[in-house]
Amino acid sequence: MSKLFGIGVGPGDPQLLTVKAIETIKLLDVLYTPTARNNKPSTAFRIADQYIPKEIDVKKRKFPMTNNWHEKRKSWNLIAQEMVTDVKQGKNVGFLTLGDPSVYSTFSYIQELVDDQIKIEIxxxxxxxxxxxAISKMPLMLDDESLIVVPANTKQVHLEQLIEIGENIVVMKVAINYPKLFAFLKDSALLDQAYLISNASMETEQVINLQDCDGTEDLPYFTTMLIKKEGKDK
Incomplete structure (x- = not known):
């Protein structure tokens, strides 16, 4: 039976796609991919490109990069209904997403719109x-430690509260709020406990030492921070 597949392609290195992701891509009849700026293929598409059979019908669609929720919802709904039509015609349809489809992914919004109409597999x-x-050679958490994952564009007060109470904190898309985040970490004496990596596992990967920074650096969009508190009371 035909389905819509939300396929995570990992952080950037094509070798980090799972075997199941590669096998699923090869089963697709139609593949939807966001159109990046200048009409170039999306990052997720470029990562998976070597595994995409030439006969697959690739449909490039614009997903608005805007804070206008109504505009985004309207666009998602149009694309979602097109996917539903394809699946109901007996086609296996895929949507590629950077990293994991369940972590800050547009696919989750598509899933919500079509969940009661077609079969979905993630x-x-x-x-x-x-x-x-893995790059930093350190565990995300141990024993009874917790892990907090938060986007950098959350309210500053809330972001600071989470960093204050957390033991291990992941801040996604740091570039959006880097100057304020840097200032807070500096004031909190946490710069030496924060690890900043841009474009993880891609050819343009950068490991950035925050103690050599001043908070004005121009960071790539795909920049993630891991904060690991040392000596936090159990």
Whole structure:
């Protein structure tokens, strides 16, 4: 039976796609992919490109990068209904997403719109923060420790509260709020406990030492921070 597949392609290195993700891509009849700026393929598409059979019908669609919720919802709904039509015609349809489809992914909104109309399967992918832990050679959490994952564009007061109470904190898309976040970490004497990596596992990967920074650096969009508190009371 035909389905819509949400496929995580991992953080950037094509070798980090799971076997299941690759096998699922090869089963697709139609593949939806966001159109990046300048009409270039999306990052997720470029990562998976070598595994995409030439005969697959690739449909490039614009997903608005805007804070206008109504505009985004309207666009998602149009694309979602097109996907439903394809699946009901007996086609296996895929949507590629960077990292994991269940972590801050547009696919979750598509899923919500079509969940009661067609069958859906989600293929998990490696998240950027899992890869950052691997690059840094440190565990995300141990024993009874907790892990907090938060986007940098959350309200500043809330972000600071989470960092204050957390033991291990992942901040996604740091570039959006980097100057304020840097200032808070500096005031809290946490710069030496924060690890900043841009474009994890991609050819343009950067490991940034925050103690050599001043908070004015121009960071790539895909920049993630891992804060690991030392000596926090249990």
């Amino acid at each position: 293929i998990a992918g490696i998240s950027s923060f899992s890869q950052i832990a």
